Amino acid sequence: MGKALCVGSAVTAAGGAGVTAAALLGAGIGVPAVHAVATLSLLARTRTATGRVRPRLMLLAASVAAGGVHHLVLGQFASSPGGTGVPSSVVGLLAVGGLTVCLGLGVAGLVVAAADSGTTLIWLRRLLDGWMIAGSLLTLSWVLLVHRADQGGDVSGSLLDLGRVGTDILVLGLLVALRFSLRRDERTSTTVSAVALVLVAVSDMLRILLPAPGTWSGMPLAATCSMTGLFLVAAAPWLPGGASAVGVDQREMPVVGVVAAFVPVVVCVLAMAAHTLAGGHTDVVMVILAGSVLLGLGTRQGVTHADHLRITREAAAREAHYRTLVDGSSDVITIVSLDGRVLYISPAVLQVFGYRPEDLVGARLPLYTHPDDLDELMQAVETLREEAEAGTCGPGRYVSCRVRAADGRWRHIESTISHHSDGLMFNSRDVTERAALQAELEHLAFHDALTGLPNRALFSDRVTHALRKRTANTTPPALLLLDLDGFKAVNDSAGHAAGDAVLVQAARRLQASVRAGDTVARLGGDEFAALLEGEAGACPFRTREVAERILSALANPYRIGSTDAVVSASIGIAVATPGITPDELLHNADLAMYEAKATGKGRISIHRPQPRYIHCETSLPAVTRM
Incomplete structure (x- = not known):
């Protein structure tokens, strides 16, 4: 006009x-x-x-x-x-x-x-x-x-x-x-x-x-x-x-x-x-x-x-060139129609997933995707499909998901999904080894290298999360802090290797003495901690019952080579109160533990800011009170 x-x-x-x-x-x-x-x-x-x-x-x-x-x-x-x-x-x-x-x-x-x-x-x-x-x-x-x-x-x-x-x-x-x-x-x-x-x-x-x-x-x-x-x-x-x-x-x-x-x-x-x-x-x-x-x-x-x-020859040469690049790439390139049907998949799929390309052509999305990753994948596909139908071409979408290979194992995949003249194009790369390495590094960053238990950083995060999710209708968490009595003597007399063996066995016994939903951690040296959630905080008797089970398990002899080592533990218990911080809760448990050591070691002590009476199904035995 x-x-x-x-x-x-x-x-x-x-x-x-x-x-x-x-x-x-x-x-x-x-x-x-x-x-x-x-x-x-x-x-x-x-x-x-x-x-x-x-x-x-x-x-x-x-x-x-x-x-x-x-x-x-x-x-x-x-x-x-x-x-x-x-x-x-x-x-x-x-x-x-x-x-x-x-x-x-x-x-x-x-x-x-x-x-x-x-x-x-x-x-x-x-x-x-x-x-x-x-x-x-x-x-x-x-x-x-x-x-x-x-x-x-x-x-x-x-x-x-x-x-x-x-x-x-x-x-x-x-x-x-x-x-x-x-x-x-x-x-x-x-x-x-x-x-x-x-x-x-x-x-x-x-x-x-x-x-x-x-x-x-x-x-x-x-x-x-x-x-x-x-x-x-x-x-x-x-x-x-x-x-x-x-x-x-x-x-x-x-x-x-x-x-x-x-x-x-x-x-x-x-x-x-x-x-x-x-x-x-x-x-x-x-x-x-x-x-x-x-x-x-x-x-x-x-x-x-x-x-x-001439144009036909040039197009054929370009197609052969790009096909060589695609076929030689380690990335899996997939072209999918807007209705989710696979139109093309590069030969790299055989090497990465173990599937033959001709077996996947004509199949529909999602292809062997992990159920937990389906929502993210299909949401990205639906967004790009709506853009294509509206005639707009926005930026591509990045999706990370797991795909089951032909051998049944899950492979971690990173895919870039973009618009294509025939629908959508997926450029997928296998990052399983990188994901495993990243998971290992994260595990080392938040777990004790000797025992495999959570370290102090992860344990503090778990305590913070437990206190944050607490409401008026939920029971408060309880924290157990324990220290091995007699461990220094074993470590000095039998050597550090024997001491490490004692720590590893103590960690296993400690983990076996609590429920699956509780958190056990090694805070450093011979100091361990346990975070109990559920009814333990509402009834001190339940908490003490767990502490006695731990104390009994840790008191059993430790087989080190041809000899047995004997150590005990002192346990301090602190129950969360309204408005308490993670550091304060850990400090209260630490005070209770030292109180147990002061009364003769191999004992259990509960920290109570002020006297209070809690009715339980079983009468509460006498405990040391600070």
Whole structure:
């Protein structure tokens, strides 16, 4: 809509300027003067252009200037050859020379645009398109000229005008052929130039068809059309695309380009048929022109076919290259339709998962995905599917999931899901070893290297989490802190290896003495801790029962080689109270443990901030109270 408005405005403004110039200056002075305006406009645009656009604009400016010289010679000298003293042969020679230079430079300017980029076949096809358009219009013009001769008109006086028509048509044909080499937003200048050349050609044809220059309301029609076209030529280089490089390396041809190739042939056939039906005779020139159009069509089709074969070979080479890259990649590349059906999967799936590619083609998502990872995977797929249906292409999605291999083991997979012309593309990589290493590093960071129990950092996090999730309706957690009595003597007498063996056995006994949901940790040295959740915090008797079980298990002899080692433990118990912090709870348990050690070791002590009475199913035995 915007381009049509721009073209319409340019044509309207140029039409008004052409009518004004024709009324004020007349045909003899006005046409050469407007040629000069167009030449200056092209030269001014040349100063701001770069690259191969500059020689193109300079050649076109020279072509317009040569056309102005041609009109000036005919208008000023030919009208009064006796008054100027210039022989008519010289005038004719100058007129023909100006016309020849105009034609040569104009065609050269557009050929420069076509030949500077792209393959030989492409720009040759463009030139053939231009010739076919020009040849068909030349045939039509010649038919009109012959028809005028058959009607008894002056043919010799119209030959020079026919030369001007030929110039216009040849340049117009090349211009139309090159128009589709530009992007859509850069075609305004080319469209205006085509309209300008059509008006110039109409002006020259009026001089052939009319016995005398026609007028309309006193205005010379031919001169008005010519000046209007030249004003458009002056405006064209300043419109969008006026200084754009013609991208003739475009390989794909639209359907309209294929069908349009037959239009010039149809024009020639219709013109010659109408001339014959009207009783006219067919001469050699007419046959040669029409034959050249047919020859151009045949050559063009051959060039197009050759270019198509070249494109096919290049596409096959690129496909083989990319297939080699895909087949040799360790990543699994999968193409899935929008309805979730597998269209293609790379051969790497056999190496990574153990499945044959042909067995998976046609299957539907999810493919052997772990049930816990299904929601994340299908949510990403659904988001991309909605984007594809809406015509938008957002960024890809990253998904990490587990996939069951053919041997039954779960493989950790990282996949990047992106849009594809056939649906969605998955680029999946096996990161099982990396996931295992990461899990091992995380385990080492939060677990004791000797016993495998949680370390102080993880235990503090578990205590914080237990206190945070506590509500008015849940029982408070209890914390047991214990220290091995007599361990230093074993470690000093039997050695560190024996001491480590005692710690490992103590950790196993401690873990076996609590429930599966409780947390046992080694805080350092021979100091251990246990976090009891559930009814233990609500009833101190339950907590003490667990502590006594631990105390009994740890007091059993430890078999170290051929000898037995005996150690005991002192246990301190602290129950969480409202508002207590993890550090305070651990500190209370530490105070209770030292209280147990102070009373003779191998004992249990419960920390109670203040006396309170708790009713349990079994009476509470006497315990040491701080």
